Amino acid sequence: MARIRLENITKSFGPHVAVDKLDLDVADGEFFVLLGPTGAGKTTTLRMIAGLEKPTEGVIHINQVNVNDWGPAERDVALVLQQYSLYPRLTVRDNLAFPLRSRIRKLSEADIDKRIDYASKTLRITHLLDRKTDRLSGGEMQRVSIGRAIVREPQVFLMDEPLSALDAKLRESLRSELKDLQMRLGATFIFVTHDQVEAMTMGDRIAVLNKGRIVQVGTPRDVYTNPRDTFVASFVGSPAINLLPGSLAGDVASVAQAFQMPITRSAAVEGPVTFGIRPEDVEVAAGAPNEARIHDVENHGIEKIVTLRVGDNLMRAAVPARVEVKVEEAVRFSWNPDKVMLFDAKTGLNLRGQAA
Amino acid sequence: MAVVSSRGQRIGNLLAIAAVIVVTFIMLAPIYWIVSTSFKPRNLATTNPPTILFEPEVSPFVKLFTKRVQLKPKEVVDYENAPWFERLVFDGGERITRSGKGEIQLSGYPDRFINSLIVAITSTLLAVSMGTITAYGFSRFKVKGEADLLFFVLSTRMLPPIVVAIPMFLMYRAAGLNDSHLGLIILYTAFNVSFAVWLMKGFIDEIPKEYEEAALVDGYTRIQAFFKIVLPEAATGIAATAVFCFITAWNEYAFALIMTNRRAQTAPPFIPSQIGSGLPDWTVIAAGTFLFLLPVAIFTFLLRNHLLRGMSFGAIRK
Ligand SMILES: Nc1ncnc2c1ncn2[C@@H]1O[C@H](COP(=O)(O)OP(=O)(O)OP(=O)(O)O)[C@@H](O)[C@H]1O
Numbered sequence: 190m191a192r193i194r195l196e197n198i199t200k201s202f203g204p205h206v207a208v209d210k211l212d213l214d215v216a217d218g219e220f221f222v223l224l225g226p227t228g229a230g231k232t233t234t235l236r237m238i239a240g241l242e243k244p245t246e247g248v249i250h251i252n253q254v255n256v257n258d259w260g261p262a263e264r265d266v267a268l269v270l271q272q273y274s275l276y277p278r279l280t281v282r283d284n285l286a287f288p289l290r291s292r293i294r295k296l297s298e299a300d301i302d303k304r305i306d307y308a309s310k311t312l313r314i315t316h317l318l319d320r321k322t323d324r325l326s327g328g329e330m331q332r333v334s335i336g337r338a339i340v341r342e343p344q345v346f347l348m349d350e351p352l353s354a355l356d357a358k359l360r361e362s363l364r365s366e367l368k369d370l371q372m373r374l375g376a377t378f379i380f381v382t383h384d385q386v387e388a389m390t391m392g393d394r395i396a397v398l399n400k401g402r403i404v405q406v407g408t409p410r411d412v413y414t415n416p417r418d419t420f421v422a423s424f425v426g427s428p429a430i431n432l433l434p435g436s437l438a439g440d441v442a443s444v445a446q447a448f449q450m451p452i453t454r455s456a457a458v459e460g461p462v463t464f465g466i467r468p469e470d471v472e473v474a475a476g477a478p479n480e481a482r483i484h485d486v487e488n489h490g491i492e493k494i495v496t497l498r499v500g501d502n503l504m505r506a507a508v509p510a511r512v513e514v515k516v517e518e519a520v521r522f523s524w525n526p527d528k529v530m531l532f533d534a535k536t537g538l539n540l541r542g543q544a545a
Numbered sequence: 546m547a548v549v550s551s552r553g554q555r556i557g558n559l560l561a562i563a564a565v566i567v568v569t570f571i572m573l574a575p576i577y578w579i580v581s582t583s584f585k586p587r588n589l590a591t592t593n594p595p596t597i598l599f600e601p602e603v604s605p606f607v608k609l610f611t612k613r614v615q616l617k618p619k620e621v622v623d624y625e626n627a628p629w630f631e632r633l634v635f636d637g638g639e640r641i642t643r644s645g646k647g648e649i650q651l652s653g654y655p656d657r658f659i660n661s662l663i664v665a666i667t668s669t670l671l672a673v674s675m676g677t678i679t680a681y682g683f684s685r686f687k688v689k690g691e692a693d694l695l696f697f698v699l700s701t702r703m704l705p706p707i708v709v710a711i712p713m714f715l716m717y718r719a720a721g722l723n724d725s726h727l728g729l730i731i732l733y734t735a736f737n738v739s740f741a742v743w744l745m746k747g748f749i750d751e752i753p754k755e756y757e758e759a760a761l762v763d764g765y766t767r768i769q770a771f772f773k774i775v776l777p778e779a780a781t782g783i784a785a786t787a788v789f790c791f792i793t794a795w796n797e798y799a800f801a802l803i804m805t806n807r808r809a810q811t812a813p814p815f816i817p818s819q820i821g822s823g824l825p826d827w828t829v830i831a832a833g834t835f836l837f838l839l840p841v842a843i844f845t846f847l848l849r850n851h852l853l854r855g856m857s858f859g860a861i862r863k
Pocket residue numbers: 202205206207225226227228229230231232233234383
């Protein structure tokens with residue numbers, strides 16, 4: 190069991206700074222997600238924790254011990270990658286046994302068998318044990334990769350987009366399996382993904398990274414309802430948040446010179462701002478104060494995502510599936526004045542906390 | 546697959562097959578000539594037009610391995626009690642020379658052949674292992690001036706080797722490496738190692754470094770990871786590189802001719818040296834050449850599965 194703490198970690202590759210003054214504190218037994226777009230420095234951060242890469246600056250602590258000079262083997266972490274982590278020449282059983290046969294572990298063959306047995310039952314891969322790994326499907330391969338991490342009973346599981354090469358259905362089922370597994374093992378997980386749905390559904394806490402820096406750390410709910418800036422707001426949530434320029438005078442928002450709407454004020458902000466409103470907080474209803482035209486309709490089964498056109502601006506709203514809408518039809522809409530987010534027009538920073 | 550093929554396609558196929566047959570025939574003709582000559586009686590070796598149909602015999606091989614002298618006129622031999630292979634020699638008007646104790650005296654060929662094997666196998670092992678380790682270093686670690694160093698390594702192959710023959714000869718004489726196995730082994734290893742580095746670098750670059758990193762995280766040292774993960778993955782490349790190195794070392798003629806004369810002489814300079822003495826017996830030379838071709842053919846054949854994959858230089862492997 191382990192607590193991981195990164196203190197002021199910087200990693201440069203030549204002149205390029207991949208990770209910039211990063212501070213993280215991952216609690217023991219936490220499912221911690223590193224979320225960010227491509228090139229954000231997620232993999233680099235994970236590799237530094239694993240000991241495969243040395244930080245240019247800063248200190249990594251595992252259980253309060255500075256492990257900067259420790260090699261990967263000494264850190265007792267397990268790593269699961271998106272691909273290429275299984276040895277192609279070995280059977281599934283030998284892949285699972287491989288970490289256990291390392292000299293530093295000195296396990297008896299009976300113990301090895303016991304652990305393989307446990308892990309393969311947990312992951313339902315018992316029937317695959319004698320197969321060569323190149324005869325496995327993507328989902329089976331990732332199960333085996335996770336199994337190879339489990340058999341070691343490590344302090345920390347590090348996972349670098351382990352599900353992103355899989356198809357949607359499989360990803361969904363492995364997602365809940367993984368979360369389930371983490372709860373049973375009670376181990377610390379650091380899970381890298383660029384998929385915000387994964388982050389939201391699995392994480393106890395999420396760190397949102399961008400360009401090598403941490404933008405925000407918080408629970409999924411925190412990050413969703415109270416994003417620190419427009420980057421986090423638009424990165425998290427699907428369909429994406431509506432960000433509209435406008436200005437604020439009193440408690441009246443003038444949005445994109447197209448419509449006006451009341452908001453619930455909680456900060457003394459005046460003048461130009463960026464308004465953020467999530468599609469589920471936009472309501473399409475007869476008798477609502479503003480008029481728009483339907484620009485586009487996406488059917489998502491339980492709901493429809495309609496894109497409204499107001500003047501030159503597009504705005505997405507989630508409506509129940511039973512509501513009948515047609516493209517170019519005129520409709521009326523309003524928004525939930527409690528849920529409107531305000532961002533600084535220049536810096537993009539959130540100007541007020543949203544009531545949860 | 547496709548059942549319907551147009552007449553044009555069929556004619557195209559036939560033409561292609563014909564072309565392949567013709568090319569194969571042309572390619573194999575010299576090989577056939579060597580092999581057939583090595584089984585011919587001496588008087589049929591140089592007939593014009595060449596004899597295609599004949600009764601094969603193994604006397605050229607017997608002659609290849611033994612020292613012989615011409616029978617003097619009226620010399621009486623114990624034909625009845627001679628072993629089968631000596632009778633073949635008698636039929637050719639010769640007898641095998643024997644030591645004082647009556648042991649058959651061998652020709653120079655077997656020793657030269659063994660020399661060739663020693664030198665080629667050892668230098669191949671050295672070049673391939675050094676090349677693999679060097680390539681691994683270049684592939685996996687940040688090396689200052691990597692591109693320049695690799696270019697330098699390759700540049701040793703840009704000069705025709707024979708250009709340095711005389712300085713090499715003088716240096717070898719001073720170092721006492723002339724006419725020694727060690728001398729040739731060093732020489733051939735040096736020829737091949739640059740090539741091995743380049744070839745192996747390509748193959749090792751193709752092996753995802755994630756495999757080794759997984760092993761490192763799993764509790765293995767880098768050396769253990771190298772032997773357990775990288776080497777098996779690189780087997781195809783190692784096989785291809787070994788075949789190339791072996792062929793180069795096995796066939797090398799010029800330096801072997803200059804640097805060796807008796808003790809360490811390899812087969813390539815020896816085989817043509819037999820032509821010089823009197824009227825050459827082409828069947829014996831053909832037999833020597835035929836046996837000389839075998840090791841490369843066998844080695845390549847044994848590694849053929851690796852080679853087919855290896856020769857695509859990673860183009861097919863992911
Ligand atoms: N070995 C390296 N040498 C040079 N630059 C590197 C190296 N590894 C990563 N980088 C750079 O560091 C930055 C962060 O890379 P990293 O792989 O950590 O991103 P990531 O968040 O994992 O992205 P992705 O979602 O695409 O995997 C990128 O700009 C990348 O080009």
